[in-house]
Amino acid sequence: MVKTPEEIKSILAVDCGSTTTKAILIELDGRNYRLKVRGEAPTTVEKPFEDVTKGVRNAVREVEELAGKTIMDEVGIITPAQGDKGVDLFLATSSAGGGLQMMVAGVVKKMSAESAQRAALGAGAIVMDTIAVDDGRLLYQKIERIRQLRPDMVLVAGGIDGGTKSHVVEIAEILSAADPKPRLGSGYNLPIIYCGNKEARKEVGGLLEGKVDLRYVDNIRPVLEKEVLGPAREEIHNLFMEHVMAQAPGYKTLKSWTDAPIMPTPGAVGKIIQTVAEENDINVIGVDIGGATTDVFSMFENTFNRTVSANLGMSYSVCNVLVETGIDNIMRWIPFDMDPNEIKNRIRNKMIRPTTIPHTLEDLIVEQAIAREALSLAFAHHKTLAVGLRGVQRQRNISDAFDQSSGEDTIIDMMDLDMIIGSGGALSHAPRRLQSGIMMIDAFQPEGITRLAVDSIFMMPQLGVLSSVHPKAATEVFEKDCLIHLGTCITPTGNIKKGAAALKVKYLKDGKEHEETIYGGEIRVIPCEDSMEMDIIPASGLDIGNGKGKHTKKEVSGGVCGIFLDCRGRPLSISTDPKERAKQLLTWFSQTNMYPIVSVGLEEGRGK
Template identity: 60%
Template sequence: MTQKPEDIKVIIATDCGSTTTKAILIQYDEEKGEYRQTYRGEAPTTVESPFEDVTKGVLNSISELSELSGRELLDENNMILKKSSPSEGADIYISTSSAGGGLQMMVAGVVRSMTAESAERAALGAGAIVMDVIASNDHRLPHEQIERIRQLRPDMILLSGGIDGGTKSHVVDLAELISAADPKPRLGIGFKLPVIYAGNRDAREEVSGTLEEKVDLVIVDNLRPVLEKENLGPARDKIHDMFMEHVMQQAPGYKKLMEWTDSPIMPTPGAVGAIIERVAQLYDLQVVGVDIGGATTDVFSVFVDPEDEKPVFNRTVSANLGMSYSISNILAEATLPNISRWVPFPIDERELRNQIKNKMIRPTTIPQTLHSLAVEQAIAREALRLAFVQHKSFATTLKGVQKQRTIADAFVQTGTEGTIVNMMNLDLLVGSGGVLSHAPRRNQSAMMMIDAFRPEGITRLAVDSIFMMPHLGVLSEVHPKAATEVFLKDCLVYIGTCIAPVGQIKESKDVMKYSIDLPQGRQEGMLRQGEMLLFPLGVGEKASAVFEPTGKADVGAGKGTRVETVVHGGVVGLILDGRGRPLMTVPDDKDARIQQMLSWLENLKVYNMDELKALGRA
């Protein structure tokens, strides 16, 4: 791309998903001096037979965009009109892709919790689905590891291991495993599988000697040059390059699509990660983003590492947690009692199981009744919770790092297993995916996110309005200003702010005194344990607030310490969550539990309460 950012006024971005291709139009508003997303078009993806050409779906979605906007975007040859004028064309066209299963990778490293984990982080950060992790200590015999590589047929392998100047023998052993497996790529017969080596630089020669003839070997800087530091950038960049050069070249129609785009095509999750990372960096925020899909749930986070005080981006894919194809796995992992605790009316096990299995065999159906909506949202809470638990266990400080101690540490020796996810420091929680973005009421999205993620202290909540984070991720590589402006103004629908004191307070006791200067007047009162309150505060509105937690509660400044702050509104408003953290346990008694749920749901205006209570009576 040779255009200067200031010359870019009209942008077309597409995301080629497995089922639909989504196009958005972003235009520069001369009057306001800002970029805004204006139109959105959608068409079925055409990567599978009978079309086997991804560009057909792309053109269809852009045609829809053209019709909706009244702007000519395609010429008579059905090519994107480049160079914009007031009524036609676009300055740049960019795209992401997850069609055909996205980028599927295997990673290998010497120790599972060290270089192999760093390699996994690099691959996930680049937007790949990590099919398996091979490590010297994964308790599998060499023939099992070879068999696994052959079976999975990844698009790419990332091989790492050893610090610079560290072990060579283990890394060469891993290279020999790959060589023995002689893996073939998933797409493109006759092509060599791309293998990126990002391990001990002293072992490069031996690794080259072992793999050169069998695979397309690329060597980059070690992703763990010393154990105290990760250097994931070179490996991530090379994964993107190889994705373009090898994987995309083999997918139907992608060669043509690559010629059209003004920036390399990014894997969809990689693009989502990119925009979250950029926004976090730009506005100095600690962010969690979640995309709950039908088959998988992606969680992205940017948190400051307490060890070196630098923001760290992490992404995890929970491949077994999704709202349609994988919905039965949620039941298996979360167990029935955990799901039914969120259902605000009596439901028997058989009924719940039937609904879950029906959703699995009819994945495209959406809830038509309040009953099925409430059940689906109960399941979503557990899927999100489990995905976040997995994310927290992955987003940890580096392991195997030397510690310096003083005598004061005698009784507080912490290990390196600790997660860097500190919910008290979380500034923004962004939800995405059908169940969150398309919930009939935003209050439902808010409640689901609060129940699943359990934000602590003061946290802003938002949802991705029309799932345009992938588009903005790839745009952020070309035009960061446009991407961040659209992200904050059009992509995110601010739900409001959740204020959740941390601490375990006894039932019905005082948790926090609050005083909020709302536009309609000051609201003062006492939040009690187990209570949830909602105050209206619209999108773009701010309110000064003073929170005085009781001795055992903490809203971010320490136990019992008063906090004066400005809180932001949203479509739902301000939510005061007095259920404590860890979240109070719901009563075992079914009636008491339902009463408890109903009081929360009523206070937060989550459902039509008359209908919901009628369900309970029925």
């Protein structure tokens, strides 16, 4: 019998990743929940083991040794705790076996299909492809593509309730003709969730029932002006547990051990990002840069969005970063002469040997250059989906007549962003925290006043699933043990002239008054671990969030890096001339002390 949140004293949570299974033990320490120990072991979902619980046992065994207590017996995890044995709560997340892979289909690519995509991504899925009536492909090409994909499930949307039925029925006809098969297992039908026009259910059922496992949920676009993603996301999660997890080796046993449903890893990370944004009433962007994918999460004005760039990563997918961004964009972050072919070969070697790490400063600078481009591309992709509802009529005023942008702008406003949270090897395990902070600043280019943080040891998935059961414990551990606050980035926007005074800051530190002026083209760091009152004065014509030329006085949060004063301009401009670029980058490195030996290691050598 599961204890109530008030009775829970100890929590074990595991994340079964594609390569590593990570376990954390959380215990009540006085009035607060804190991380006690952490263990990890290789995931065992593939041959020769083919039993995910073996990897879980190995990771938990390490936790037992470090904590000096018994958590398992021959049956499984001991819950609830019996004296000094076992834990009160056991939870799990998983992306082993490739995670949740979905295909979505809708009538109009920029309307119902886009809503279906948001529903799937928010539930923690990788969207393999989006089929739409107006996607430009011929009928046979769509059928061929559906047959090739072999997704875990399909989400079908289209039409408002009571509207035209013919187009969404056309989607059902395409699926019926393709007769798609599931990725895992052959003894069950492919799950298809229908969340389109209610009036078309009979026709859709006539085409698909018997061939697939068809489920009906409420329309995600019941009217043009409204998007209802909750029921579809809940059904995706239920089917993930019922079908996908059931087919993976050892998951039935793992499911019998857990006290709550197993959650897809990306969905769990999104859950903790949502929880933090809601608890603190702030706008947040979170990013998880992995070996194969880069996930971006955002919570803006109570609207949650998630995107997964399934082809952008730092090991398995590193060559895709090169293809998408081009060698020139990677080289713009490298302050020394290097043959482009040598960089390409290094990238290919990383793909072939994904577990290797940089051994020299030169290797590190190249790898962090690639990370900046992967993050930047993933964020650009995220902004294209984090938009207002398409197809909705909106009132416009006279100022909109002079707005040259498209009418479908992203809802993400960098000036309104309060916090960026970074995760994944390139950010969580950078040799110096300062490098993580500057990589995020360079990739996301925040504006105004924005806090920066990283996940210390990548425990966000476990805390995400915990937040659905025990929000207090999840939030306390997230803020005290998971997040490392790097500091705050202060960035004025507007026409910043190189060499001209752009920003002045006044503050009290160690009992003394300080005043600093930052010039256009510079980035500075003020060491400061605690918060301090700052008077921030932008130059005339520049904006820090209050309007052009208007100063602001506020409490600014410090961190392990301090307070970044970035006056390099937005968008960031880097010279295309190799010698000028090297000088520009080395100046920034020197101003921030990003690479302490950069002046010796590079200026005397290849940086000349």
